[in-house]
Amino acid sequence: MTAADPTVGELSEGAILRRILDRLGDSSALVGPGDDAAVIAAPDGRIVASMDTLVHGPDFRLAWSSAFDLGWKAAAVNLADIAAMGARPTALLVALAMPDATRLSFVEGIAEGLRAACAALAPGCAVEGGDLTVSDTLTIAVTALGSLEGGSPVLRSGARVGDVVALAGDPGRAARGLHLLFTRFRDAEGSPIAVDERSLTPGERADLFVQLRPSPPLRLGPIAAAAGATALMDVSDGLVLDASRLAAASGVSIALETASLGEDPASALTGGEDHTLLATFRPGVRLPEGFRAIGSVVDRGEAAVLVDGRPHTGQGGWDPYRDWDSRGG
Amino acid sequence: MTAADPTVGELSEGAILRRILDRLGDSSALVGPGDDAAVIAAPDGRIVASMDTLVHGPDFRLAWSSAFDLGWKAAAVNLADIAAMGARPTALLVALAMPDATRLSFVEGIAEGLRAACAALAPGCAVEGGDLTVSDTLTIAVTALGSLEGGSPVLRSGARVGDVVALAGDPGRAARGLHLLFTRFRDAEGSPIAVDERSLTPGERADLFVQLRPSPPLRLGPIAAAAGATALMDVSDGLVLDASRLAAASGVSIALETASLGEDPASALTGGEDHTLLATFRPGVRLPEGFRAIGSVVDRGEAAVLVDGRPHTGQGGWDPYRDWDSRGG
Incomplete structure (x- = not known):
């Protein structure tokens, strides 16, 4: 005191x-x-x-x-x-x-x-x-x-077969930042300890910053709406899991291409806390700057999300009730 | 499980x-x-x-x-x-x-x-x-x-000298209900135990019900506004404490009369969680049904709240940071 x-x-x-x-x-x-x-x-x-x-x-x-x-x-x-x-x-x-x-x-x-x-x-x-x-x-x-400034809200339910699936932001970085914390900044009992930034590479420091102090591409939300996005959502629990929610709401499946997901597609597909913006646009629409195509909307199939043409298997992201264990970490 | x-x-x-x-x-x-x-x-x-x-x-x-x-x-x-x-x-x-x-x-x-x-x-x-x-x-x-359905918001800051102070609802009951819980339904170590309603009088049961399942006079908020209330607030932390906040926001003092506060003025003055509505109206305004006069707005004096003409001393209500002790109760 x-x-x-x-x-x-x-x-x-x-x-x-x-x-x-x-x-x-x-x-x-x-x-x-x-x-x-x-x-x-x-x-x-x-x-x-x-x-x-x-x-x-x-x-x-x-x-x-x-x-x-x-x-x-x-x-x-x-x-x-x-x-x-x-x-x-x-x-x-x-x-x-x-x-x-x-x-x-x-x-x-x-x-x-x-x-x-x-x-x-x-x-x-x-x-x-x-x-x-x-x-x-x-x-x-x-x-x-x-x-909404006069516009229509863009829901998860508006994706149509043939739409382009687009993403703004940098998926997987926040999850890599969290992984750094869990693997490098805990003591022998698993309790968190202070981060020593000197022990990190510049890339690791950047990942950690995205985890601790995220800057979602907020201004692109209204821009996507104005550009005619048919569906839009915040990716907070992992790209595959959230894409499967968008797919379910729209009654479609979503086919993702890992080639468009950077050098660490595994983190990009399942890492949580990205706060990227996932959008769908009618084919032929010029994507607003900041978005890139990562796949397409296809007919509803058995799998809500396909990755490189195959159903995604395993965990698609983070679920607080399934994944959090207060005894660990 | x-x-x-x-x-x-x-x-x-x-x-x-x-x-x-x-x-x-x-x-x-x-x-x-x-x-x-x-x-x-x-x-x-x-x-x-x-x-x-x-x-x-x-x-x-x-x-x-x-x-x-x-x-x-x-x-x-x-x-x-x-x-x-x-x-x-x-x-x-x-x-x-x-x-x-x-x-x-x-x-x-x-x-x-x-x-x-x-x-x-x-x-x-x-x-x-x-x-x-x-x-x-x-x-x-x-x-x-x-x-607000087209009306003006009624703030805490609008009370003027000469206004009538009015209250809707039943102050002190929730506090009496809480007092029952603390005094009658704890074990020897002070831990809460289940309520046995059979041990309560009808009045006690009613107090407890107000504490556990309050029904604030919500519909009277818009009615007070339409009737020209100059100030309005939810009394959640105790009548004297909340009246002192209204007084401070309005730059006035508030004189309360205990004769208008029922049979248990001590609980009515300082009991928390009432969720009564405290209002001020210009003198001569007919109070909406459900409100009763409990005092008047006077020139700002040393005390924000007077009770029967004297400055109120002691605690005026509940402050979570001052009053809550996680070791007790």
């Missing part, structure tokens, strides 16, 4: 809130933080809304992620869901549940990460409300809101 | 989600659950948005609350924040973070409680999206969205 950096348990909710609000930047809402609720503009009469949660343990480890990283990532992964509808993010709400031993400086770091991610990835979007509670498990639940 | 009631750890995210969606009732959104984000109508070009979290430990105990109770309460307390802006709730998003030993039937109970609370308290409002994650601490984070 230090006077300069008290724990949240030593402070009132109001005092913590003031320090957070000081770091969130300017509100652009009709009614910003501080009342019972925020009021957000929805100029075209609709609002896009999504929610995602980062939980200490399955989603992050404090030995590996700074408070700034957590705030950044909590914002980025939620903003990605808005972009994946073809919308522009306009506001975040953030519910922080923290052990009362959490340092105030840590909370401030989360706020700074949230602000920086909004500024970098979705200018004009800010944290406009939220909630503070006590919890034994540090948890950051974020709601993202966005505007 | 039983085949009939598996744990969430034995199931895929998709399988859990399907069981939840089966119990949530019909979507009334433009795009409901199942895509990257929901799309909610915002007919007047604005959306009211708020977020609140229930965390196992500080906010509920599984010995005392059923899954249905939790779903109901998580919906009700969030809907109350929308009503407190003068708005009508239109959609909820729900992020559930659960230990993987959680039974599927428990998750279904939460979904049923969410649905029932929406049906009873905010017809037309439904769960339209959310998130499932694993956590060591059962956590229910809810975002509520609402429509």
